[in-house]
Amino acid sequence: MGRANTAAAGPEPAERHHGNRHGRSEQARQAVLEAADDLLVEKGFTGVTIEGIAARAGVAKQTVYRWWKTKTDVLLDAFLQDAAKALNPPDHGDLGPDLRAHLRQLALFLTRSDAGAVFKALIGYAQHDPAFAAALRAGYLDEQRRRDLLPLERAVERGQLPAGLDMAAEIDQLVGPVYHRVLMTAEPVDQAFTDRLVEVFLHRADVADAGEIGSR
Amino acid sequence: MGRANTAAAGPEPAERHHGNRHGRSEQARQAVLEAADDLLVEKGFTGVTIEGIAARAGVAKQTVYRWWKTKTDVLLDAFLQDAAKALNPPDHGDLGPDLRAHLRQLALFLTRSDAGAVFKALIGYAQHDPAFAAALRAGYLDEQRRRDLLPLERAVERGQLPAGLDMAAEIDQLVGPVYHRVLMTAEPVDQAFTDRLVEVFLHRADVADAGEIGSR
Amino acid sequence: MGRANTAAAGPEPAERHHGNRHGRSEQARQAVLEAADDLLVEKGFTGVTIEGIAARAGVAKQTVYRWWKTKTDVLLDAFLQDAAKALNPPDHGDLGPDLRAHLRQLALFLTRSDAGAVFKALIGYAQHDPAFAAALRAGYLDEQRRRDLLPLERAVERGQLPAGLDMAAEIDQLVGPVYHRVLMTAEPVDQAFTDRLVEVFLHRADVADAGEIGSR
């Protein structure tokens, strides 16, 4: 989805004009992505229309349709461009601080940032469109899941956690409750909440050292 | 939102025709709700339109607008009607079996039933419309959260769990991971997954008996 | 072509709401027809667009599309409404004055009036669209031809012309040269020109009295 999002992901420096002679206008591309972002923040998901994006970007409608299939493709492209780097978990060399910082960062991203607003809108739309859901996962969620796992993997390497954990399941128990509050209950996701999730996990992992959890 | 959804919750038999003389047509109401449900399952959320609902229900557009403000109001009404009773946790008199059955039921509801499909669509739309999100919470999620808490409360009454738990947080750690898989990762939510969530919780709670968790 | 043009031809006073309940808006209909006329005069045939008609008429595009298939249908309807009565030949009881007045009136209509401008545009478009050409003939030209014939028929009744004339061919020789100048050469079509056409015809007809023309 989004024929052009390779440009968002990679560099491809001197690769242009194949059959074509001068390729697309980077200026138009940027204007469209910014317009889409702005409109979402200002008027909400419903207020984003391709017509509105084109008008705000000073671009012809056809130029939007040439490179993106739907408004959600534009939003995804915009989101990937300015939010991909946002959620790298830090590396303090210690599992506890790493997880606490990462969950806190995730909560702030989801509840406070513009990119988080776009993200929530896209998650919402993904519930209505399986093809887009797949694109969202391929373009962002899978990679984010890999980033979520990093603290655990580093802890395993350090010997802080036992090998043989079902990492995916463990991560679900850490980030799942955060998403649950954000997407469903609208309760605040404060530091006390995220810290407590980490505490429970660490406590359980300590016990695992003694042999119980790894054996499941 | 949804002026008419009291009718969905209760029977109110002999309460009708005040200023009016014969009240609304129950036949039309049912036809609309069924049409909305059918359309959602057949053509997805985007394929549901008030125009389409009216046509499929054999009803005038105005009749829909007379009783519901938006298509999501119709869908919510339909959902409340045929899914309200679905998720009552059983009472085996034992916490473990209660939780295992309840989480399993929740997972099946979300991933297998038609009502679950409607529910996911509504959750998705709620990300785009805060007012609707509030209505969805008021109409369903709050009540469901109360049902989710029942097994824990009964366990406390039985002395199986200590008093003083932060129940909301505990429940988030049980249902959060399930919603996370359903709404975000599209990984299967099989019985092994839900059972494991319960196991972890019970293990933690056992330790709490010895005093650690309650002290937070 | 144009489902509504019966209204242009006849009165049909108390005939409304059959399958429908309150029928179409006469106000909208008039606004559309006037807008189309105005646009043609102001900006030419190419400058007439359905979008422009709707905007100028203060009407939704769909309202235009509901009742007319194309912009030329609108223009034809408009033309039929305000020009049908324009070209009735007078009846002086004498063939010469009748024909002179009628041809003069035709020339003025074609070269001076707004309706004539619309008519020329429609004739032009008819060259590009045989179906529309047929509609134009059915809606106007056939009837106009009947009116053109009236002076000759009255003259035959009066005995001023012999019976047995090929009336269609005679009329072609009177009006043909006028249309030729208007549509092709752009030479002025002044009274001298039209009067001369009549003179030639009358001269020929006089001789015909002596037997020559009727014998063809």
Next chain:
Amino acid sequence: MGRANTAAAGPEPAERHHGNRHGRSEQARQAVLEAADDLLVEKGFTGVTIEGIAARAGVAKQTVYRWWKTKTDVLLDAFLQDAAKALNPPDHGDLGPDLRAHLRQLALFLTRSDAGAVFKALIGYAQHDPAFAAALRAGYLDEQRRRDLLPLERAVERGQLPAGLDMAAEIDQLVGPVYHRVLMTAEPVDQAFTDRLVEVFLHRADVADAGEIGSR
């Protein structure tokens, strides 16, 4: 209008240059003109598009725009190229046969030939665009009118017709009815019709010899 149509009229013999380098590509020019002609015959005037012409000619759009301003310019150029010679009246040394042959030829050209179809399309468009109408007259109609006059002029030289005739008006009475049937009534223009026009004219001219018509 039509910057390039000298090329249609004149020879420019040994001036060729493969694809590029200096000067325009005669190959591209021919391809464009043929494509325009073909499209008009296949899909009608509306179906002719600069975009379509370029595609069908295997030529870039810009190449069309470089040499012609509008699609009607292309069609006019194409028409002038392959139809200019078509309507030269013959010279039998006798007015009657000359006129009969010429009118018959005109009728056939208009109703039967591909070039006639293009011509009718251009006449139609000329009703919508005065500038193009002028170009069409300058490029074709004026010259054709001169050809139409030839039989009469030769007859005057031969003494078969009196000098002092209003030749333009006379010709209008001969060709006007033909165009009238072709452009407006869609009645057949068979030989009986054209022969009769000539007969009437000759009859009138004979009488004119006796003095009446010349005196007007």
Next chain:
DNA sequence: CCCTAAACGAGACGGTACGTCTTGTCTTTTG
């Protein structure tokens, strides 16, 4: 047993946005 007032079906209306199409301009590369 009408009388009355609502709810109803039907559907026209003014609108907004859709996604497509063509126009005429432009920029770049190739031969």
Next chain:
DNA sequence: CAAAAGACAAGACGTACCGTCTCGTTTAGGG
């Protein structure tokens, strides 16, 4: 330096729904 390729701004096309409205019909009390 013309021609091929094709991106671009502009704007009309015809369609689908939106939410509002006005009709005329249906229906079930209350007078």
